[in-house]
Amino acid sequence: MEQKKKTTIVLFSGDYDKAMAAFIIANGAAAYDQDVTIFTTFWGLNTLRKDEAIATNKGILEKMFGWMMPRGANKLGLSRMQMLGMGPKMIKHVIKKHNAMTLPQLIELSQEMGVKLVACTMTMDLLGIQKEEMIDGIELGGVAAYLGDASEGNVNLFI
């Protein structure tokens, strides 16, 4: 049997629209029977945060970062037309109208399709995000874990 093709995506952005693009491509690649990895770093980590507050033991700076950043995929802002929060509301409305999938649904589907979700530990430390605050079923890794997958990748994206 021939080796499965691989797709890897670095999700750096914490914008709702950009994360949607990343997860749509990931789900498409999984439908192509490829091994798919999404490596989240910096603001992209917020897409994989749980939406509830988790009690953690952190310093004041980490706590402040935690308060200032969106808690979970549904709370992300748009890269354009944010309009003080009106933009995301409008986008979610048209997503529903056109029977497209919301970001949380796309993330859930990707896990179901076997997409590997990896969180970058170095940026988790910088932004003070702990593993308990992230959704279940994700892996932790660093640049070597990403490059290990990406060097065999047929499609590598940075979003």
Added chain:
Amino acid sequence: MNKDLVVDTKGLACPMPIVKAKKALDTLQSGQVMEVLSTDKGSVNDFQAWVKQTNHELVKHEEEQGVYKFYVRKA
């Protein structure tokens, strides 16, 4: 046209038609045929590319009043 399975993705947007088709195809045996229904205008290009890459066979596709039908035989 003989078919072993019908997958209805009418009204669903990208990437759902392909994702549902892939899930359904996983349940079939080699040589069996599934029919996929879609109303997504991009789905003709999508299915042709998908079938080619995954080595299955697009036996036939047709459009009827805005509904696209794809017949895919599993490799």
